[in-house]
Amino acid sequence: MSPGDPALAMPFPAPDEDAVPEYVQALERAADYLPEAQRAQLRRAWAVGAAAHAGQTRKSGEPYITHPVAVAQVLAEQGLDVETLVAAILHDTIEDTPLSRGDIAQQFGETVAELVDGVTKLDKLHFADRQEAAAESFRKMLLAMSRDLRVILIKLADRLHNMRTLGAQSVEARRRIANETLDIYAPIAQRLGMNLIKSELQDLGFRALHPWRHAVIEKRIRSQPLVRREALAKIEAQLAQKLAMEKVEHRLVGRIKTPWSIYTKMRAEHRSFAQVMDVFGFRVVANSVAECYHALGVAHSVYKPLDGRFRDFIAIPKANGYQSLHTVLFGPYGSPIEVQIRTREMDLVAERGVAAHWAYKHGEDPGNSAQSRASAWIANLVESQRGTGSSLEFLENVKVDLFPDEVYLFTPKGDILALPRNSTALDFAYAVHTDVGNHAVAARVDKKLAPLRAKLASGQSVEIITAKSAAPSAQWLEFVVSGKARTAIRHQLKHLEHEDAVQLGHRMLDRALGTQDTSLDRLPAARLDAYLAENRYPRLEALLADIALGNRMPAQVAQSLSAQEQAPDLLKPAQLVPQERILITGAERGVISFAQCCLPIPGDEIMGYHSAGKGIVVHRLECPNVAEYRKSPERWVPIGWDRQVSGDFDAALRIEVENRPGVLAQVAAAIAHAESNIDRVEYLERDTRIAAIRFAIEVADRKHLAEVIRRIRRLSVVHGVQRL
Structure with missing residues (x-):
């Protein structure tokens, strides 16, 4: 922007040299690398900012304008361009003064306005708590960073000056700001390679949190x-x-x-x-x-x-x-x-x-510059934030990605990937591509076969083995380290859960419609669309998922959908008509859960109870709670086991044994020989002679459980085994 630009024809007269405060002159000395015309823009920005912040003071009692000018000086010491310095001087005006984004754009150009807007917090919106507001502000700032990296440079300089002047804050505010600085802003400065600012932020944060320790070490x-x-x-x-x-x-x-x-x-x-x-x-x-x-x-x-x-x-x-x-x-x-x-x-x-x-x-080298690497990192974060449910979850992922140490790994083609410390082969798979991660089954680390949970070390060459049928499991979240992998797994699990919910909801609604002598396929499209519009469902899949999750009862939906086709007196109460059982495999994610009171396993006679928000909760028919559930027949779901059942199921055994050393190990070995995993062990009763122990184990079905019980009963130290 040239000095003759009409946007700079401001209502603020250029101040006299004597009237310019020392803090503004200090900024101009730090920015002496800029041409004279651009330094004049800084002075004009100060005049605009000072007028906008007139009457406002900091907690220390100084005029508020001293803070944004000091932020600009931090950036001038880093050699930043004039647009960044002007934006720094005005960075709090949209938030705290009558000056609008349009005013700034008109007077200093669109780029400066975009930078100021990117730094502006979201205080105008209402959030549940301070934590959520801070997380959402951070998400907004990151999106602005992706458009222009200078947003984060202004934010870091802003934080640095706030840390330098932290003494005026209350003890509680000092601790909160210092913790946030050490958790987020210092690691971001390090991730962007800004070691001078990172070191000062860390030291100021340490001094605020532990003043006595800092003083002793400094001395x-x-x-x-x-x-x-x-x-x-x-x-x-x-x-x-x-x-x-x-x-x-x-x-x-x-x-x-x-x-x-x-x-x-x-x-x-x-x-x-x-x-x-x-x-x-x-x-x-x-x-x-x-x-x-x-x-x-x-x-x-x-x-x-x-x-x-x-x-x-x-x-x-x-x-x-x-x-x-x-x-x-x-x-x-x-x-x-x-x-x-x-x-x-x-x-x-x-x-x-x-x-x-x-x-x-x-x-x-532009391909190797700190800026291009930072841009790539931010682009990666922006991509991952699209898949996160909440701002808080996203902020946690960013914190994970701000590890101070990295491991450097080679792809089979010789490309180098940098991952956070303690990354696993699965983190590497997601770093290569989300689809590679979603279908990963194993890895070759330095040409040797390794599991996905294997931790990687710098210099290793990693190749990922994939299979089309493979899909993420919830267990993956226990050992991945990088934010990208965590976000992608959660996103895919939600997608699979939604698909399972839609399929189950389809079967449940079709069975309920069957009691009304119709089906989804035979319903007029206009009637179905009218019902969806009336209940604010964007499409049929959303309704079906809601049914599976227990938020809508299939019998009531079926009656509403059939109402126009039949006379009201011909409608049949859904619960009086025998329904065909829904067959389950146990792999339906998020929509079918197994009751902890009776722990059903394949082979048991079972029933389903439709619970709001949880979907179908499966109980054994002999479960003592079933009598209570029979009082709500509209929530009763006839279900059974499919021929193909997959996975391990929780079961519990009460085992009475002789109370002497080594007995627990014998029982555990017997369970292991039956190829069953032990989840948890707890003593129920114990005296000098006999101990009653509860074993929580995993089995495939009733036959497998019977085999486990048989092996336990063979032990001479066992006096009795009972399924709980």
């Missing part, structure tokens, strides 16, 4: 003993001398640990402060990739490297675009020396991440 760092400082200087001199002799142009700096990094290492590795601090760290910044590898050779010639501690993040960058060579050397004082070696561009990307795109535009 210990400042008062490092003279011996350590001398050792650091000697190692630095030796490395610098050798690099100079080898004519490697470089910049060598010692790395300072932050209180947060020391605290987390002490907790994670159960080390003392002295043990954590007993590591020297250096960074070598060279001119080119070739010189990085040359410098690595030089470092290894000065001190011997530790075996297995070399990492090449230049050849295989981290998911956030970070590139560097990492090595650990044996130091002269018995302490390890951690050395990072990278180029100037890599150093800039390591510190600024996606912000480096605006500060350092030339010489970067």
